Amino acid sequence: MRVQKIATLLLGIFIFGCSPEKQSPESAGADLSPAMRSYQKAQTILNAGIATLGGAEKIKALENISIEYEGLRHMINQSRRPEGPWDKEPSTGKIIIDRKSNRLYNLSSNSYPGIGAFGMSWAITGREGFHIDVYRNHHGNEVMKLSGQETDWPWAASTRWMPPLLLLQAAENNTSLRWIDSYQKDGRTFDAISFVQPDKTVPVLIFDATTHLLEGYETVRDEGVYGDVTDFIRFADYQDFNGVKLPTKRTDYFNGEIARELALQISVNSPVDENLFAIPAAYERPNENANASYTRLKKIGEGVYIDQDMGGIMIVEFRDFIFVMDCPGNFFMSQSTIDAVREMIPDKAIKYVASSHTHGDHAGGARAYFYAGATLITTPAHVEFYKKLAKIKQTIMPDPFFSSPKEPVIETFANKKVITDGEQTVELYNVGPNAHSEELVIAYLPKQKILWQADIFFIPFTGKEVNAAMPITIEFAQKLKALGITDFEQIIDAHHSRVATRAEFRATLQKAGYEEF
Ligand SMILES: [Zn+2]
Structure with a gap:
């Protein structure tokens, strides 16, 4: 019976101790649904992150951001031997998000041991665009047209290269924003929040809890050779461009192991080369009837x-x-x-x-x-x-x-x-x-x-x-x-x-x- 009495007493404290006048800002969260609590906690962290990068106004004022990157891939499971130490191969590329004209250009070029460079590019305006095989190893000179939902991935993937735009995307009309964790690592404290991008990727954004700077983002996936995989993209050496901070270094980790190290050359509001958005002369439209007699x-x-x-x-x-x-x-x-x-x-x-x-x-x-x-x-x-x-x-x-x-x-x-x-x-x-x-x-x-x-x-x-x-x-x-x-x-x-x-x-x-x- 003693247990019952304690329970009654506690209930009394709960009911009478929580009159609206006595609420502290922290206890106010108790009235909210778990989803709203998580959303609001994440929003506070996100807002601090956006402010640290220069603030929403300055980010939105950028007409375009261009990144040219260069570095090395550590060829995990793509080396001459089945185990490490892995071969290292060049990785280069260029990404432009032209906010003013609502278009993007993304070129990535990766080399493989012994077979040289493989490169693909995407050029999208709004929800229409095209994709080509730059070195023509796989797709020859065919133009692959992209439309509607097919453009979600190039947009989302390009945005993931640019922390200010990634955070802006998380903030704008995003009810999927959620608090994930606060944790310590290597003597530092981090805040982790997540949201759903238009291509359905769920990046977990990781902020330094002291500086509020975006440390990077994590995603998880299944991979055929390794099973469970965490990819962590880490940004570093942020510099100021028109009042907005952008990283000049990026390191990709695959289950904690370095997979790619890149130096990023950033420019903002530079003239955008119009030719990038025109189909190159040597490329052709696909033959629509090519697969008419297809059998698996x-x-x-x-x-x-x-x-x-x-x-x-x-x-x-x-x-x-x-x-x-x-x-x-x-x-x-x-x-x-x-x-x-x-x-x-x-x-x-x-x-x-x-x-x-x-x-x-x-x-x-x-x-x-x-x-x-x-x-x-x-x-x-x-x-x-x-x-x-x-x-x-x-x-x-x-x-x-x-x-x-x-x-x-x-x-x-x-x-x-x-x-x-x-x-x-x-x-x-x-x-x-x-x-x-x-x-x-x-x-x-x-x-x-x-x-x-x-x-x-x-x-x-x-x-x-x-x-x-x-x-x-x-x-x-x-x-x-x-x-x-x-x-x-x-x-x-x-x-x-x-x-x-x-x-x-x-x-x-x-x-x-x-x-x-
Ligand atoms: Zn191979």
Whole structure:
């Protein structure tokens, strides 16, 4: 009974102690809903952050902001070896947000080991614009038009480069603003709030609680090779531009590890180059009828198919089983290939999958094949990578293999492996080491005269032309000659379903001055 009395007493204090006249500003929050409390707490932090960067008026007075960046990417899971220390490669780009004309330009250029630069640009005015492949490795000279919701991502992603505009976006008409946390790290105190951007990204904005300066922002995601991932973008060395503070240094962290270090060259209210918003002369509109006869698994030879939804994943049908070449992305991407194969050939199991190398866009889907009970074929130095891949932690997007794990079945070969049933034959070759990966597997089908490769020859998918060969492609041609693999009619690029002819492969080499193939 004593407990009851205390409860009654406490209730009395609560009722009579909280008369409106006696409310302190802090206790006023108790009358608010949790959502409103969180919103208002976040708003106070955000307002202090905006004031520290110069205030909303000065930020809104900027006609445009332009950033040119330059630095190095630490090639996590995109290096020559499956483990660190990672290769470092140049990363450059340019971002303009032209507030006065409601338009943006975003160019990013990243190099990869051995294969040089890949670059994409976006030019958007309002909710209309276009996207092109600057070096034409993947998309050739095709213009990809963007409209409406398709422009949300380039707008939101460009805004994430510019703290004053990011905070302004959080403040303007944003009922999604929420308080997240106050915490200490390395002897400093931080406030964390979040909001939802128009592209549905939820950046957690982190402020130094003493200076109210935006330290950076965090996002979380699932990643095929690493499972749960936190990306942290940290801004530093803020400087004053027309009364507004902008960072001149940016460091990207991937699960706490440095992924990119950039120096930012800022200018505000400079003249904007009008040419950036016009489609370059050499680029064409896509052929609207190009995909009229589309089927997901496209037959390219006797018992040989390409999964066009997954780039150039090759499926080979043997008398009693199926072989698949490459397993990109994550469990779900490769599971969709498995499902498509099962639908087309329901009575044969996928016995083997071979992965070209350990980069996530070629290997992350191995988990789906482990789950399906297939044997993974790889080269000796890559075995540990796949054993680790089988044991990653996933809480954001756990796949079925995470709930029902088993020991992966892995077979290795050093230089050459032949899979044959007398009728159908796949020859696998390790063409490494090269500048892209220390071990790299290609496939050759002698009967169908089909050659399959990844990341050593890029065929512009939508364009009709081929580019001048990269140095790694010339090295590959020399390797093919040394292996005696010169008799092929079709060559496949793991990233795309445009199949090139041997003549086109030779043309790409000739454009780079190599005549001996
Ligand atoms: Zn690669």
